[in-house]
Amino acid sequence: MGLSRVFLIALATFGTTLCDNPRAFESDYHFIDLPKSHLPLYFRRFPKLEAKCQADPGCEYRDAISTDTFQSRKELCWGYEDNCVESSRFSRPRCPGSHKGYVKSKETQLETFYAQGDFGFVRDQVREMRIMCEPTFPHDSALECSKYLRFCRGRNIMMNFTDLATRNEPLRYKMDVLSQGQIGGHCKLHRERLENELDHISPLQSWGPELRFFETLPQPLTEGWPL
Numbered sequence: 001m002g003l004s005r006v007f008l009i010a011l012a013t014f015g016t017t018l019c020d021n022p023r024a025f026e027s028d029y030h031f032i033d034l035p036k037s038h039l040p041l042y043f044r045r046f047p048k049l050e051a052k053c054q055a056d057p058g059c060e061y062r063d064a065i066s067t068d069t070f071q072s073r074k075e076l077c078w079g080y081e082d083n084c085v086e087s088s089r090f091s092r093p094r095c096p097g098s099h100k101g102y103v104k105s106k107e108t109q110l111e112t113f114y115a116q117g118d119f120g121f122v123r124d125q126v127r128e129m130r131i132m133c134e135p136t137f138p139h140d141s142a143l144e145c146s147k148y149l150r151f152c153r154g155r156n157i158m159m160n161f162t163d164l165a166t167r168n169e170p171l172r173y174k175m176d177v178l179s180q181g182q183i184g185g186h187c188k189l190h191r192e193r194l195e196n197e198l199d200h201i202s203p204l205q206s207w208g209p210e211l212r213f214f215e216t217l218p219q220p221l222t223e224g225w226p227l
């Protein structure tokens, strides 16, 4: 309500300058913003979006999709995607040295490298993702993490950094950046699930040092809490 009122006034007063706003001309596909060579791999993940773009004269990727280069790269994938078979991977590691002393076979050696130092690492993080705090309505707080909280994705999370302003030492390796009451969200917290992932706590390796203090907040953050 407040926003639309501001917009109308601006439109009435600065009607012509509105045309200078580049966002006003952004297409539905503008967010993709990737190098050309990444497009086949991107659209492979979102075939419906590709079809929509092909049918839409306003899609700036329409020409790129119809090129031979795009079509010849259509089977490619990065390696973290669910349906990405080994022969379609963007790159395949080679381990010319002996595997003996590390793992049982050449195959295991390659897979170990892939899982630890290549897109296999991303694949495993994605597979391990579990919801830690469940939203109760569409724009509610949410938190999901992979095993041992190595990778987390969240939205509308409250973090109170007020105390950090008065700390003078470097914080990079600190495990006490946040404490009780300084992190939380309005969502249904799976506390036991979160606590089960807290046994690899050390700096830079997981979000454990911060997330062990995660608590549920009484009010949705979308309503301007705590301002």
Ligand SMILES: *[C@@H]1O[C@H](CO)[C@@H](O)[C@H](O)[C@H]1NC(C)=O
Pocket: 160, 161, 162, 163, 226
């Ligand atoms: C944030 O932390 C500071 C210092 O601990 C405290 O005074 C303040 O009330 C906190 N703010 C909120 C919104 O909880």
